[in-house]
Amino acid sequence: MAAAQIVGGVGVAVGLALSSVVVDELSGSTVISGFAGTATVLGAALLALPTARASGRGGRRAGLTLAYLAALGGCAISVAAISLHNWPLLLAGLVLVGGGSAGSLAARYSATDLSPKGRAARHLSLVVWASTIGSVAGPNLAKPADQIGMRLGMVEKAGPFAFSALAFAVAMAIIMVFLRPDPLKLARELDGGESTVTGRTSTIRTAWQTLRTTPMARRALIMIATSHTAMVSVMSMTPVKLHHDGSNLDVIGLVISLHIAGMYVLSPVVGWLADKAGKVPVLVLGMGLLLSASALAGTAGHRVWQVTAALVLLGLGWSCGLVAGSALVTESVPIERRAAVQGLSDLLMNVCGATGTIVAGAIVGVLGYGVLGLVVGIMVAAAGLWHTAVWRRTPA
Structure with a gap:
C-alpha cells in the first residue's frame, strides 16, 4: 500500500x-484556468462513490x-487534448x-480497517504520510518530464501527463498484485460478517441515514469538507x-512541492x-492553521516567500482536518x-x-488573489467557531 501511495x-x-497553467495558456x-482544479476535484468526487461501491463489493483492491484505471485514461485524454490545443477536452481528461x-x-481508509480502537488516526496518517515522497517529488518532475516528452515528439507540456x-x-x-489479503474483507470476516457487502448496506441512502443518526460523524464530515475546500481553493489558483x-x-x-510536504510530512504526528489529545482539538487546530494560511496568502502581494509560507500552513491545516476528521468518521460508524x-x-x-475552485477562479x-485569501479566511473562521460552539454544548 505504501509503495502504491x-x-x-x-x-x-x-x-x-x-x-491550471496549461488551461490558462490554451x-x-x-x-x-480555475476550472482545471475544479475538473480534477470534481472527478475525485464523481469517482468516490463508484470506488466505495467497488470496495464494498470486492474489497479495497x-x-x-x-x-487508478480512470486516472490513467484521463492522462491519455489530457495528452491528446494538449496536442490538439483543445482546452475543453483537457478539462474532460482532468475529470x-x-x-x-x-x-x-x-x-487512507484501508489502514483503519484492521486498526484497534484508539489507534485509527495513527494508522490512517501513516498511509497519508506514504504519499509524501511521490507527492513532493512530483511537481519537481514536471519540467524533466516535459523535456523528455518533447524529445520523444510530444508537444510542450504534454510530457508530464x-x-x-x-x-x-x-x-x-x-x-492488484500485492494488496493481499484484502484488509476490508479480512476486517469483516474477523467482525463475524460477510467479506463483501451488497444491497442496502452499500448504498448512498444508507450512508445518508447513518450520517443523520451519527452526530459525531456528521460534524467530522463538515470539518473535512471545510478543510478541503479551503485548501484546494487557494492551492488551485496559486500556480496561476x-x-x-x-x-x-x-x-x-x-x-x-513545499505545499504538498505540508500536507503529508507531519501526518504521523497529526495522527x-x-x-x-482527541480528534476534536486537532480539528480546531487545523482551522487555526488554515485561517493563518488564508491571511498570509491574502496579504502576500508579489512576495513568493510569503505565498510559499501560506501554502505550507495550508497543507498542515488540511492534514489536521483530513486525518482527525477521517478517523472520527471511521470510528463513529459500524464496519459494515x-x-x-x-x-x-x-x-x-x-x-x-470543486465548488470552491469554481468560485476561486472567478474571484481571482x-x-x-488577495480577495480569495479574505473569503477563504472568513469561511474557515465561521466553520471553526461553529464547531467549537457545538462541541462545547454537546461533547458526546
Whole structure:
C-alpha cells in the first residue's frame, strides 16, 4: 500500500503542478484556468462513490484499481487534448485524472480497517504520510518530464501527463498484485460478517441515514469538507498567480512541492496527536492553521516567500482536518457501513472542493488573489467557531 501511495502520489502531483497553467495558456483566460482544479476535484468526487461501491463489493483492491484505471485514461485524454490545443477536452481528461486523487483518498481508509480502537488516526496518517515522497517529488518532475516528452515528439507540456499515466499504471499493478489479503474483507470476516457487502448496506441512502443518526460523524464530515475546500481553493489558483507574477516552472514546482510536504510530512504526528489529545482539538487546530494560511496568502502581494509560507500552513491545516476528521468518521460508524459512509464523505468533500475552485477562479479573475485569501479566511473562521460552539454544548 505504501509503495502504491508513493507512485500514485507522483501521478497526481506531476499533473497538479501544471494543469491550471496549461488551461490558462490554451484558453487565454484566468477564470477558465480555475476550472482545471475544479475538473480534477470534481472527478475525485464523481469517482468516490463508484470506488466505495467497488470496495464494498470486492474489497479495497477492487476500488483502488478502478480509481487508478480512470486516472490513467484521463492522462491519455489530457495528452491528446494538449496536442490538439483543445482546452475543453483537457478539462474532460482532468475529470478522469481526479480518479488518482479518489484512489489516494480511499487508500487512507484501508489502514483503519484492521486498526484497534484508539489507534485509527495513527494508522490512517501513516498511509497519508506514504504519499509524501511521490507527492513532493512530483511537481519537481514536471519540467524533466516535459523535456523528455518533447524529445520523444510530444508537444510542450504534454510530457508530464504521459509520465503521470505511467505512474498510475504502476500504482494499479502494485495494488492488484500485492494488496493481499484484502484488509476490508479480512476486517469483516474477523467482525463475524460477510467479506463483501451488497444491497442496502452499500448504498448512498444508507450512508445518508447513518450520517443523520451519527452526530459525531456528521460534524467530522463538515470539518473535512471545510478543510478541503479551503485548501484546494487557494492551492488551485496559486500556480496561476505565480505564473502571472513572472515565476517560472521551477519556482512554481518548488512552491507546490513545499505545499504538498505540508500536507503529508507531519501526518504521523497529526495522527498521534489526534489519538492522544482527541480528534476534536486537532480539528480546531487545523482551522487555526488554515485561517493563518488564508491571511498570509491574502496579504502576500508579489512576495513568493510569503505565498510559499501560506501554502505550507495550508497543507498542515488540511492534514489536521483530513486525518482527525477521517478517523472520527471511521470510528463513529459500524464496519459494515464504513465503505459507503467513507465514499459519501469523499464525495461531499470533493463536491465542496470543486465548488470552491469554481468560485476561486472567478474571484481571482475579477477581484484578485488577495480577495480569495479574505473569503477563504472568513469561511474557515465561521466553520471553526461553529464547531467549537457545538462541541462545547454537546461533547458526546
